Amino acid sequence: MTASTLTHLECSACGQRYPADQLLNLCPACGKPLLARYDLQLAAQTLTKAALAQRPATLWRYEEVLPVQQAAYRLSLGEGWTPLLHAVRLGQEIGCANTYIKDESLNPTGSFKARGLCMAVSRAYELGVQELAIPSAGNAAGAMAAYAALAGLPAHVFMPADVPQTFQVECKVLGAEVTLVNGLITDCGAKVREGVAAHGWFDVSTLKEPYRIEGKKTMGYELAEQFDWTLPDVIIYPTGGGTGLIGMWKAFDEFEAMGLIGSQRPRMVSVQSTGCAPIVRAFAAGEEHAPWWEGARTIADGLRVPAAIGDFLIIRALHASGGTAIAVDDDEMLAYAKLMGSHTGIFPAPEGAACLAAQVHLLSSGWLGPDDRVVLFNTGTGLKYTHAWA
Ligand SMILES: *Cc1c(COP(=O)(O)O)cnc(C)c1O
Numbered sequence: 001m002t003a004s005t006l007t008h009l010e011c012s013a014c015g016q017r018y019p020a021d022q023l024l025n026l027c028p029a030c031g032k033p034l035l036a037r038y039d040l041q042l043a044a045q046t047l048t049k050a051a052l053a054q055r056p057a058t059l060w061r062y063e064e065v066l067p068v069q070q071a072a073y074r075l076s077l078g079e080g081w082t083p084l085l086h087a088v089r090l091g092q093e094i095g096c097a098n099t100y101i102k103d104e105s106l107n108p109t110g111s112f113k114a115r116g117l118c119m120a121v122s123r124a125y126e127l128g129v130q131e132l133a134i135p136s137a138g139n140a141a142g143a144m145a146a147y148a149a150l151a152g153l154p155a156h157v158f159m160p161a162d163v164p165q166t167f168q169v170e171c172k173v174l175g176a177e178v179t180l181v182n183g184l185i186t187d188c189g190a191k192v193r194e195g196v197a198a199h200g201w202f203d204v205s206t207l208k209e210p211y212r213i214e215g216k217k218t219m220g221y222e223l224a225e226q227f228d229w230t231l232p233d234v235i236i237y238p239t240g241g242g243t244g245l246i247g248m249w250k251a252f253d254e255f256e257a258m259g260l261i262g263s264q265r266p267r268m269v270s271v272q273s274t275g276c277a278p279i280v281r282a283f284a285a286g287e288e289h290a291p292w293w294e295g296a297r298t299i300a301d302g303l304r305v306p307a308a309i310g311d312f313l314i315i316r317a318l319h320a321s322g323g324t325a326i327a328v329d330d331d332e333m334l335a336y337a338k339l340m341g342s343h344t345g346i347f348p349a350p351e352g353a354a355c356l357a358a359q360v361h362l363l364s365s366g367w368l369g370p371d372d373r374v375v376l377f378n379t380g381t382g383l384k385y386t387h388a389w390a
Pocket of ligand 1: 111138139140206240241242243244301302303352380
């Protein structure tokens with residue numbers, strides 16, 4: 001047994017509760033995302049600051065507040081516990097000395113998708129799932145394929161035919177069955193639904209099952225630990241489905257309930273591409289739901305999400321934190337990737353570079369101050385996006 005204190009699942013919209021060991025996708029009552037809940041008082045008894053100092057350098061160090069019950073199902077390729085780097089030269093260059101980069105490119109498969117899929121695949125494996133499926137235009141498919149390979153579970157990937165070679169090849173080498181679909185990511189989603197109905201596959205699309213967010217929330221725990229039990233003033237996060245942002249927001253509440261941090265919260269900033277900015281548009285309009293973005297186009301595959309099922313959760317966190325949402329264009333992503341690379345030694349994904357572009361905009365508008373402690377999320381490695389530079 002692990003030390004997991006998972007108690008039940010709870011709908012993020014209607015509040016309906018379900019047993020923890022039931023295999024579920026969305027809330028059966030209302031179709032919205034389900035969230036995992038824990039006995040945080042119990043978790044706090046063993047997940048202490050002193051105990052953490054002895055724990056493994058992976059996201060499994062937080063096992064009390066992760067869902068996996070039996071150690072045999074804890075799949076690990078070394079995900080999580082990525083470096084939080086003080087970007088001194090970059091901070092000087094842009095006039096924001098306390099600029100930090102959480103470098104998620106060091107995760108297995110080169111992106112932070114490993115955190116979420118590590119947890120979703122582990123938990124699906126534990127609950128008896130036989131085959132996994134995902135519609136994806138990028139890093140999520142590779143991460144699912146990797147953990148499915150580790151578990152020995154068949155993996156079915158449906159990708160739009162125009163997905164860059166790198167992402168397709170990665171999935172194939174990791175043993176997934178890759179189907180290219182002439183159409184959009186929504187058409188890929190329809191193919192997955194067919195496979196679910198016909199063959200009983202389990203769909204691990206983000207926030208359509210409760211555990212990817214549990215993997216991604218660990219970024220929030222790590223920030224608290226790496227900043228010596230404080231949180232930064234501002235977090236700038238490249239937002240597609242928003243799973244990491246919603247997850248970190250949940251993680252901060254959990255750590256506060258466990259007495260590990262106080263009530264201070266970072267201002268949360270969602271960055272999107274001008275070619276696909278549904279959250280930015282909805283936030284600016286004061287809406288809680290973000291309608292479908294027509295003609296989504298960007299080199300940042302992780303940001304090409306025309307509609308996010310957790311839109312209301314992203315927007316609530318932005319408001320509750322005093323944050324904002326901002327769009328940057330693809331040319332800026334490439335230019336700021338170069339600025340980041342040449343001043344830090346990190347070759348960022350365009351999504352990571354988008355955070356730096358947003359930071360510079362927010363500094364010049366005065367929304368960010370030169371003394372703010374700011375964390376940029378480099379969510380993936382630039383090595384998977386060399387096509388964008390061609
Ligand atoms: C998926 C992805 C994102 C967006 O992450 P969400 O948590 O779904 O918003 C950002 N960057 C990269 C590199 C990604 O693969």
